[in-house]
Amino acid sequence: MKLLVIGSGGREHAISKKLLASPLVSDVYCAPGNPGMSHDGIQLVGIEQRDHSGLIDFAMTQQIDWTFVGPEQPLVAGIVDDFEKAGLRVFGPNKACAQIEGSKEFAKELMVRHKIPTGDYQVFDQLAEAVAYVEMKGMPLVLKADGLAEGKGVIIPETEEEAILALGELLGGRFGDSSKRVVIEEFIVGEEFSLLAFVHQGRIYPLEIAQDHKRVFEGDTGLNTGGMGAYCPVPQIAAEMIETAIEKILRPTIAGLKADGYDYTGVLYAGLIATQDGPKVIEFNARMGDPETQVLLEHMTSDLAEVITGILGNQEVTITWDNAHVHLGVMVAAKGYPESYSKGVALPDLRESRQAVYYSGVDQVDGKLVSAGGRVFIMVGKGRTISEAQTAIYQALNQLNLDEFHYRKDIGFKGLK
Template structure:
């Protein structure tokens, strides 16, 4: 099987690394890939969806997998399908679940799926009135995609009004033309993933991401500083509730609207008193959650994703293991860019591996390019062993200015 992977981050590297285990996979291509993916396959310098689809057709690509949300929300799947190509991911219309927070909230309300009380509006006076009906903390979101930066948790009503005003004035460009204001939910977050074929779905291990830059969830929000799975915070009863009360109604609602959902449905959950609420939908694997989910999937991943993309999804097996991933980020992340610096590797422990993200390659050497550079992943029979392996690997990776959190999976281990 020849497979094309769209994207350039740690998520795409993790998918490729897992696909290398499949005996039926002969060739991997990346568009554009990063400095380390070239060791797993071939990086392509193709820009437009048409160019990518034509490459897939001319080179008899059996399956294309889309990693990031941006090409999905812009319609890459529609272009590929118009040429009779098999591609794993939702259509442009279905990807609105992530592309528009206002659409997502309206979809939840229309399908009676539990979420925080909210208002979608472009009218500041209306927004102000709604803010004053909420408790002191308020969540303010720009409607469109903002690379993970369009969500503000205001500590009081004045902050919330200021945030909404700035968004409406254009601080997030067109993404903030409509603002979503929500009540603040006090609980803990989980990441729930389901592989879907339009009608059916299979659930993956429940993960927990660590968004804040610093230990104990302090500091600014980031793209994610680490993750682990499966989380003991999600017992069997909670998983069933999410499947029955959120995922199944989502697929039914999307199909009813004429936009059947095929691909990865990523539900960002807030658990309040044991009850799951939808914070957000994403329409692709999370990053860094993908890096800890891939080692837990058993069997032939390429066939699983191909079957989902062609509407023939069947059950999948999971490995009875735990995975912990620790992000090593550049010195100035997430505030500003950091100069390129060489990565020096020591010994890689057994049952641990690296997923490269923000890196380039020069003369056979890997360089940190800034941002989230790589993820150290440990896989073991329990969370503590997996975390120890991940941190042992972190200690053996050096690049100037490297930073990481030292408490990934602390909620599961209570330490």
């Protein structure tokens, strides 16, 4: 098979590499990809993810068997609808289904309608009304831009004053149209985890759970980011909690979407929190997480190309995992991320690394990789325990000259308790 992956980050690097490892696959193209991917034999296609017609022309000319859409932006913009109209096979939700990520309000209304456990909330588009609600409810609360904000649209203020200031920024256009409306929701206490599933025509194939580290500094402090690292499995989340999440959240969500007229295909990502009352939904995404993808696909022993082909062909598939190991990934970011940061910083040569490396924010200058974004690359290692996996990855990182970069030194710390 010849396959196409749409996107340019570490998630798409991991998906492309996993697909190319299949004996069923001869070529994997990534559009637009990034220069670091070519180290793994992935073929870069200079077409931007927003250029739907260009991507369709490429897929038809190259006789692509099917396409995997990585990021949320093209999904919300309806790339799946456009591919399907052209008669092309594609794995991802259509525009209507992608609202589950594209609008926090849509997702919340869906959950209320179908009795899927989540926190209480209200939606506002006027600052005075939002401020009055915050003053009435008191802290803690969570503020969310309704639309897409590249993982930065969630704010957890520590004081009422911070909350009011953040609401002014959000409704004042901090994220453009994405924060024209703001969801204010209950702060739920518990341990977070990510539960992803492949979905097609009502069938659900859950993946192992992972735990992402959103805050920029050790001990989960500092600003929220797109993710500073992840690991799987997550030993402190009980098997019963995961099973409840599948039965009380994943299945009712897909059934609820179907009942409302939405036929979901692709990846459903449930960002969950384990509470004393069972799992509750923090957010839904319409695609794989980053950096969860990088550790999940290292942990997966199944042939990803075979799995997705089987799912699209309405066949029963079984997904298998490396139950002997923990996989743990540490994101290396530009200094200053998620606020202002420099670009163009030379990267160490990682081609001989014994750990898996997935690139995201990189460019190429004079044949060498340089930083081009906030999150630059993730390194994934493994061990029989979280502690062993940490030792492997941090020993490898400590041997590199990363003075101009930043990474957390405690990924996986909650699993050690």
